[in-house]
Amino acid sequence: MIKAADLYTIATSGVRASNQLLATTSNNIANVNSEGYVRERTTFDSQLVGGVGRGVTERVINTFAQNQLRRDTTQVGEFETYFQRSSVLDNIFASEANSLSSSMSRFFSSMQTASDEPTNMAARQLVLGEANALVGQVSTLSKFMDDKEKELNYELDATINEANKLIETIAELNANIRVAEGNNLFDEPGVLKNERDNAILKLAEIMSIETRDNGRDDGSVMVNLTSGESLVLEDGSFNLFQLSGDPDPDYRNLYLASTGKPTTLRLPEQNLGGQIGGLFRYRDEVLAEGQRELGQIAIALTSAVNQQNRLGMDFDQQLGGNIFSNPEFQGLNYAANSDLSLTMNGRVAEDGASNITAADYLVEITGTNSGTPDTVDITVTLVNPDGSFVTDVDGNAITQAYTGLDAENNTFTEVIGGLELEFPNGDSYAVGDQFLFQPTKSTGQSIDVIMTRPEDIALASPFRVDSNLDNLGDARLTDSSMSNTFVDATLTDPRASAFDGNGGFVAGSPARIVFNSETEFEVFDEANNSLVVVSNISDYNNLMQQAANDAGWPFNALPDFPGYDFSLQGTPVAGDEFTIAYNTDGVDDNRNGLELAGLQDQDIMQQNNNGGGNLVTFHESYANIVSSIGAKTASANISLQAAEAMKTQSSDWFQSVSGVNLDEEAANLIRFQQSYAASARILTTARELFDTIYSVTR
Structure with missing residues (x-):
């Protein structure tokens, strides 16, 4: 049999319960605009003897909604960071004012103009002017990207410092929550847990994390990276992040360092997610690639121009040199x-x-x-x-x-x-x-224009082929090409060419060819010594290469000798002779200038790092940079919009459970006021009954 409590006790417990309910509701209303506040709810159990027992105040929270909000917050943090940083580079490279393609076009156009008038010093000077403008544009873009790398490292430092402070804060709040719950078994330390959850949400914006209870039922939680590495541990200790670049101090790697042990762990930056993951992705996928691909264009273009200019003859009738450093x-x-x-x-x-x-x-x-x-x-x-x-x-x-x-x-x-x-x-x-x-x-x-004299631009070819006036066949020169001007008069260096560097050929070099028949020709040096007889020829293309392929060729140790070649069209007859000589006084020649101007249309650059891709032109390579950055930026924008939509949905879900609804709280306020008044009325009735009984017994 259950013994009933007296009316006074029941009324008192009712007033106390209603007062606690009013306090909880009032606290919810007061914190409606507090960041990270989770609404609270007080629940009571009825007592077997009658009346209301002691209430328990706890937060109203859906763990699934909370975890989903954290995951979506991480997604937004990553794509927003990636998109914002990438869009800066996209705007720079897509701008016509900053376009390297325009600078390259102007440079090669000036080279074509100089080739049209190889003796025009003003046209030659324009080439050097456009060369300086070109390297200036390359330097500006390269410096801009280096500045972006420095900004990125500053931001990485600031973001990592913020993450470390949040990790430390979470660990401290865990300790305070354990103490608070140990001292009060009935009321949840909502303020401390709200602060901790708010810190965890901010950490989730920085990187992808997971949380779970430690199993001790003391209110504390453990925090791990999604990849499994621990940040806040079960025993209350925590690990912090470090940045270090080896061997490049400007290319940082992320490590996790234990606060209790002298150990560090390298983290996979590509799996971090959040703002820090977005920064690392932007660095690896956009900035680092863009830096190197821009440098590749600069090196390939200047090297190709230098190489071609060395294959020509300048206005002073000397072999050409480098235009760029x-x-x-x-x-x-x-x-x-x-x-x-x-x-x-x-x-x-x-x-x-x-x-x-x-x-x-x-x-x-x-x-x-x-x-x-x-x-x-x-x-x-x-x-x-x-x-x-x-x-x-x-x-x-x-x-x-x-x-x-x-x-x-x-x-x-x-x-x-x-x-x-x-x-x-x-x-x-x-x-x-x-x-x-x-x-x-x-x-x-670091690339500069080292050529200062317009006369040093090698627009002419350093050799020429003349047909003998007594030739009876109709064979005529149709094409000539240069491949090597390396000077070694001793012909002991495998790189040697036939050029002596003094406006002539090395002694013993090919000086003329004589056809013995339509299918055979003989090569002689300047002293009329026979060098080789080439028989059974089927065409007259690249005669020097045909001679070098013959078993009797005396320069087999020199793979690119004599360094020039030419082709004929027509049909020679026995006795036809063609003389090979240095192009003395050939300043009106523009053959090498045309080759220089034509470099912009040649497939010179490697398209892929593995060297297995097709070669592309300079313009195509730059277009690939622009399109690649643009495509990645556009993709990040689409992903960002999708992530923001998901975050809005998860936030609405979380707020529908844990957020303060003023209409609901106002209704509760009226209800609890009424219950308070009713309980107070019971208390008044009990007092009146007590007074009546007391007066009867006097």
Whole structure:
């Protein structure tokens, strides 16, 4: 049998309960505009003896809605950050005022104008002016992207600092919540939990995280990255983020450091999500690629122009030289190297225009040997900006091993990808030492126009072919080409050409060809010595190459000798003779100028880092940069709009459960006022009954 409580006790408990309900409702109304506030609800159980028991106040929250809001907040943070940063580069590269394509067109147009009038000094001077404008535009774009990299690193520092503060705040709030719940079993510490949830939501905007109860039923939660790494642990400790760049201090990697142990863990930046994930994605997919592809254009264009100008003859009837500088760069030391004072230098090979890609180069020492000179063994691997290997079409890393390379000052050795390396420290390197070369990252700022005299532009070809006036056949010169002007009068260097560098040919070089019949010709030097007889010819194209392919060719050790070639059209007869000579007084010649102007239409540049793609023109390569940045920016904008729509839905869902509804709270206020008044009336009735009983018994 349940004993009933007296009327006074029941009334008192009712007044107390209604007062607590009114306090909870009033608190909800007062905090309707408080950020992160979750509405509270007080519930009571009736007592077996009668009346209302002690109430429990707790937050009204749907964990599923809360987690969905956090996930959608992470998505918006990532795509918004990615889109905002990418759109800046998109606007710059898409602007006609900043277009590198326009600068390239003006430069090659001026070259065409100079070729039309090779003796016009004003036209030649215009070429140098447009060359300066071109490198200035490249430098401006490259400097702009370097500034964006610095801004990115500042933002990474600020964002990581904010994330660390939030992690520390969450851990501290966890501790306070444990204490509060331990001291009060009936009322949930809503203010502390709201602050913690608000900090977790802000952290979710920065990176993708997950939370779960620690199983102790003390109100604290554990926080992990979605990839599994712990941020706030069960025992109350926490881990913090660190940024470090090795070997490039401007290319930061993200690490997670334990506050209790001297250990760090490298994190996969591409899986972080949120603002920090958007920043890393923007760096890897847009900024880093754009920097290197712009540098690739700058190197390929200037190298190709230099190479072609060296194949010509200038106004002073000398072999042409470089118009643009060929920048050199130093390899970056890895922190684990044996001696950080050791250096390794690099430069683009003079003929590397069509081989250079946008990739970085990882050079590892695999062996050293003392001697005269010292030598080193190395492995060169093409890598992406994030350090991953560039792979070929079969998925294999593009790498090449070299042994016995001279290791001394001013000795460069060409390796894969159009790069030349110098090892100035001899055998001081240690096996395992690694150096990173970034030839295209900021090269645009170090290329200059080194040619100052318009006379030095080599518009003419340095050789000519004259037909003998006594020729009886109708064979005529139709085409001539240049491939090599490297000067080595001793003809001992494999790179040697027939040019002596003094306005003539090296002794013993081909000086004329004589046809013995329609299908046979003989090559003679300037001393009328026979060099080779070529028989059974089927056409008259590239006669020098046909001679070099003959078994009797005396210059087999020189793969690109004599460095020039020509073709005939028509049919020669026995005795027809063609003389090959240096193009003395040929200043009106524009053959090399036409080749220079035509470079803009030639497929010279590598389209892909693996070297397996088709070659493209300079304009096509720049268009690829513009379209790639534009496409990624547009895609990010679409993803951002979708993510914002999802966040709006999840926010509405969360607010419908946990947000304060003023209409509902106003109705509750009236209801609880009435219950309070009714309970107070019961209390008054009880008092009156007590007074009546008391007066009867007196």
